[in-house]
Amino acid sequence: MQRVIGESKRSFVTGNEAAAWACMAAGADIMFGYPITPQNEIMHYWTRIAPQFEREFLQTEDELSAGFTVCGAVQSGKKAFTATAGPGNVLMQEPFGMAEAMRLPIVGIIQQRGGPSSGTVIYSQQEVTLTTFGGNGEGHRIVYSTATHQEIYDYIVKGFNVAWKHRFPVFILGDGYQAKMREPLEMYDPQDKGIEMVEPYPLLGLGGKIGTDREPSHLCNIYSLEEELYEVVLKFAAEYEALAPQIIEYEERECDQSDIIILAHGVVSRAADDAVKALRAQGIKAGYFRPITLRPFPQQQLRDAIARSGAKKMLIAESAYGQFDRLVKQEIYGETISIENLFMPGVGIIENDIINKVKSIL
Amino acid sequence: MATPTVPKSWYLPTKPHKFCPGCGHGIVLKALGEVIDEMGIQDQTIFGCDIGCSLLSWNFFACDSTQTHHGRTTPVMTGIKRARPELLCIGYMGDGGGYSIGSQHLLNAAVRNEKLTLVLVNNTNYGMTGGQMAPTTLPGQKTETSPFGRNPEQTGYPTMGPEFIAQLTPDSAYVARGTVSKYKQLKKYLRSALRNQMEGNGFSFVEVLSTCPTNWRTNASQTWNFLEDEMEKYFPVGELKTPFGKGEK
Amino acid sequence: MHTDDITLEIVCSGGVSFTKELQARIAEAYIGEYASGKSELSINRALELRKQGRRVNLVDLDTVEPFYTLRPIKKMLEEQGLNVIAFSKEDTFGLGETGAMLNPQARWALLNEGDVILDIGYGVYGAQTLNLVEGIDQTPELKVLVVLNASRPLTNSPARIKGYLSELGRVDGIVANTHMGDDTTIDIISAGNQMIIETAREMQIPVKYFAVDKKFEGLMPTEQLNVPVKYIQRYMPMAIW
Numbered sequence: 001m002q003r004v005i006g007e008s009k010r011s012f013v014t015g016n017e018a019a020a021w022a023c024m025a026a027g028a029d030i031m032f033g034y035p036i037t038p039q040n041e042i043m044h045y046w047t048r049i050a051p052q053f054e055r056e057f058l059q060t061e062d063e064l065s066a067g068f069t070v071c072g073a074v075q076s077g078k079k080a081f082t083a084t085a086g087p088g089n090v091l092m093q094e095p096f097g098m099a100e101a102m103r104l105p106i107v108g109i110i111q112q113r114g115g116p117s118s119g120t121v122i123y124s125q126q127e128v129t130l131t132t133f134g135g136n137g138e139g140h141r142i143v144y145s146t147a148t149h150q151e152i153y154d155y156i157v158k159g160f161n162v163a164w165k166h167r168f169p170v171f172i173l174g175d176g177y178q179a180k181m182r183e184p185l186e187m188y189d190p191q192d193k194g195i196e197m198v199e200p201y202p203l204l205g206l207g208g209k210i211g212t213d214r215e216p217s218h219l220c221n222i223y224s225l226e227e228e229l230y231e232v233v234l235k236f237a238a239e240y241e242a243l244a245p246q247i248i249e250y251e252e253r254e255c256d257q258s259d260i261i262i263l264a265h266g267v268v269s270r271a272a273d274d275a276v277k278a279l280r281a282q283g284i285k286a287g288y289f290r291p292i293t294l295r296p297f298p299q300q301q302l303r304d305a306i307a308r309s310g311a312k313k314m315l316i317a318e319s320a321y322g323q324f325d326r327l328v329k330q331e332i333y334g335e336t337i338s339i340e341n342l343f344m345p346g347v348g349i350i351e352n353d354i355i356n357k358v359k360s361i362l
Numbered sequence: 363m364a365t366p367t368v369p370k371s372w373y374l375p376t377k378p379h380k381f382c383p384g385c386g387h388g389i390v391l392k393a394l395g396e397v398i399d400e401m402g403i404q405d406q407t408i409f410g411c412d413i414g415c416s417l418l419s420w421n422f423f424a425c426d427s428t429q430t431h432h433g434r435t436t437p438v439m440t441g442i443k444r445a446r447p448e449l450l451c452i453g454y455m456g457d458g459g460g461y462s463i464g465s466q467h468l469l470n471a472a473v474r475n476e477k478l479t480l481v482l483v484n485n486t487n488y489g490m491t492g493g494q495m496a497p498t499t500l501p502g503q504k505t506e507t508s509p510f511g512r513n514p515e516q517t518g519y520p521t522m523g524p525e526f527i528a529q530l531t532p533d534s535a536y537v538a539r540g541t542v543s544k545y546k547q548l549k550k551y552l553r554s555a556l557r558n559q560m561e562g563n564g565f566s567f568v569e570v571l572s573t574c575p576t577n578w579r580t581n582a583s584q585t586w587n588f589l590e591d592e593m594e595k596y597f598p599v600g601e602l603k604t605p606f607g608k609g610e611k
Numbered sequence: 612m613h614t615d616d617i618t619l620e621i622v623c624s625g626g627v628s629f630t631k632e633l634q635a636r637i638a639e640a641y642i643g644e645y646a647s648g649k650s651e652l653s654i655n656r657a658l659e660l661r662k663q664g665r666r667v668n669l670v671d672l673d674t675v676e677p678f679y680t681l682r683p684i685k686k687m688l689e690e691q692g693l694n695v696i697a698f699s700k701e702d703t704f705g706l707g708e709t710g711a712m713l714n715p716q717a718r719w720a721l722l723n724e725g726d727v728i729l730d731i732g733y734g735v736y737g738a739q740t741l742n743l744v745e746g747i748d749q750t751p752e753l754k755v756l757v758v759l760n761a762s763r764p765l766t767n768s769p770a771r772i773k774g775y776l777s778e779l780g781r782v783d784g785i786v787a788n789t790h791m792g793d794d795t796t797i798d799i800i801s802a803g804n805q806m807i808i809e810t811a812r813e814m815q816i817p818v819k820y821f822a823v824d825k826k827f828e829g830l831m832p833t834e835q836l837n838v839p840v841k842y843i844q845r846y847m848p849m850a851i852w
Contacts, residue, residue, distance in 0.1 A: 072410075210404060
């Protein structure tokens with residue numbers, strides 16, 4: 001593995017820069033992208049540092065093209081990625097669907113902005129449904145919802161490995177605040193942390209003499225009969241479900257013997273964590289649960305936490321109007337804990353928002 | 363009687379192919395196969411096909427091949443070529459995929475002078491979906507979505523693909539329009555288009571006028587007449603741009 | 612930095628003489644890497660001058676980045692007596708990706724009476740962004756100051772700093788602003804600034820001052836390596852949340 005960072009050092013960066021450096025350190029060969037706020041600096045920094053490490057970049061004509069070029073590049077055996085947001089993420093659901101169907105190891109970084117439509121260029125958590133279950137497929141994707149710059153870096157490195165090892169598309173779900181915030185993180189070359197990077201391999205352009213050494217590789221993405229597709233989707237579903245326990249990640253704090261569990265993901269979980277500490281200090285027994293993987297979802301772990309806690313209530317806080325809430329409810333169907341909401345679509349949620357809400361419902 | 367020969371680069375387990383009798387795709391793919399054989403590039407060729415009737419070619423060649431969505435062959439092949447420049451990438455598509463749903467990709471790949479060879483088969487309609495109007499449907503031509511004949515006042519005139527691509531590309535691009543009625547000429551155009559990519563010059567584009575008797579509802583002689591008398595009159599056949607002006611004549 | 616210093620330097624650098632008004636005016640442009648602290652230092656400098664009873668214009672010339680600009684805190688800064696030339700949040704209603712908008716008043720900022728502090732956004736054009744401002748050539752008192760944070764990845768080694776500075780275009784001085792956000796320590800500041808000052812010396816670019824977070828006041832020597840230390844208050848966190 002080519003060294004990018006050298007001696008691991010702490011740096012003061014924005015989330016977008018963290019993403020660009022992480023892709024570089026993870027050994028990504030090529031980025032395809034199309035400008036959209038708030039992810040632009042990923043492209044800015046990738047293009048600034050790529051020549052130094054002999055990496056490639058193409059600015060495509062739109063997000064459809066960015067997504068499909070990534071699909072082509074990974075078929076040829078190169079680590080490729082893209083980054084987008086909002087309406088760009090909508091367009092990219094078409095190529096992301098192809099990646100799901102052909103099991104292509106693509107990596108997409110999503111910096112959520114406000115919606116619907118063009119919304120705002122700033123921030124939201126309104127791309128949860130799109131990123132987890134977008135397209136006309138079954139959500140056979142892996143989605144990491146990050147909360148800090150360190151996590152953006154770590155999960156991008158991990159994401160490339162998960163994508164190439166298991167061949168499910170991987171998405172890093174950030175947001176405009178994480179993209180633009182400045183905070184310290186440790187940048188490192190994966191090998192220095194004992195992380196072995198999975199080598200990419202081609203699905204096309206396999207070398208050798210066709211007919212003599214091998215058969216041609218014909219990659220299929222469309223089926224004639226219902227039964228053919230049925231077999232494929234069932235196989236993917238079985239593989240996805242078998243893999244899920246290895247992939248699922250979450251954080252849980254103070255759930256045991258709590259009166260209320262606060263559930264949040266992404267950057268909002270930082271506020272939730274602070275809120276729980278503050279509430280505990282005030283004698284209110286609050287717990288914290290945060291799925292890091294939104295797909296696959298830590299549903300059993302959440303059910304266990306609810307059971308252990310004895311809590312009567314759960315508060316779901318998100319910068320969207322119920323996208324995370326729906327995801328949680330479908331995952332823990334059958335639980336009888338009462339669920340309250342703090343929906344603040346497109347705006348940030350701070351500790352006090354959560355504290356006030358908790359006090360109003362307990 | 364001589365046994366009909368097939369190109370070595372055809373993938374025999376998928377033959378006979380499934381194109382309709384009288385369809386021009388078989389001729390285009392035979393010409394392409396022979397050119398691949400003659401140039402000895404089978405093992406380094408990546409064949410990508412669009413959705414539409416061109417999809418029936420997905421496992422046609424004994425070359426590494428891939429499928430994608432309707433209109434997206436150009437970016438998929440761009441991705442492969444950018445990631446692995448040593449591979450020879452052929453994108454194969456119809457007029458709907460290239461000139462309509464994927465027109466932004468075609469246009470921008472041409473502008474960027476991507477080192478690709480794109481072959482676009484023009485049969486004046488959407489064949490696979492049942493014969494709807496295409497960007498290339500001729501004025502007055504009946505299709506399932508222009509039941510009274512295409513009215514240019516309402517739906518514009520046929521897209522002149524090679525003409526607009528020639529305007530967009532630099533001198534190092536190759537742009538031609540061939541026809542399945544002139545087989546040797548077609549092979550020459552395909553050869554030039556592949557050579558242009560191999561030499562790393564630039565974008566190479568060949569539109570091929572082709573036949574669709576199934577959706578035209580024509581017999582053999584009517585089919586050929588429509589091709590030679592109607593289509594070739596509207597869409598001039600020839601090379602529009604040869605690399606550095608020195609293409610084969 | 613006093614106005615006399617400015618006059619003295621200008622005379623030294625070319626023997627050019629200016630009118631009293633020009634000598635009296637301070638004009639500084641803060642340029643630098645993305646997230647290096649340009650806006651923060653521009654604000655602090657403008658308020659410092661304001662506290663001396665001067666008339667001060669603070670100009671937002673960030674054309675790339677709609678976040679972390681002066682827009683959200685414009686009113687607060689105006690209440691402290693600055694003339695802030697920037698769009699306010701209300702001005703950009705309905706505009707979405709407003710990063711590339713240049714406020715027409717910013718173009719003519721140098722014609723304003725009083726000191727002018729220019730906050731220049733990042734970008735590959737570096738100091739060339741100053742071309743957007745009318746009258747740059749007729750403003751010899753203008754100093755182009757580059758803000759450097761040695762904790763930023765592209766300015767974290769002498770080689771990278773040199774590479775970065777050499778691409779910037781005109782630079783009259785450096786402000787060393789090494790920090791690590793909430794994790795800043797005196798060691799981080801000292802080590803980073805030491806590197807900056809050594810590199811600057813090699814490149815013969817003067818280091819004008821060290822910018823250090825107020826919370827370290829009293830914990831640092833007031834002058835390090837013959838460079839004055841200015842304690843700054845962080846306003847920009849208010850510009851996002």
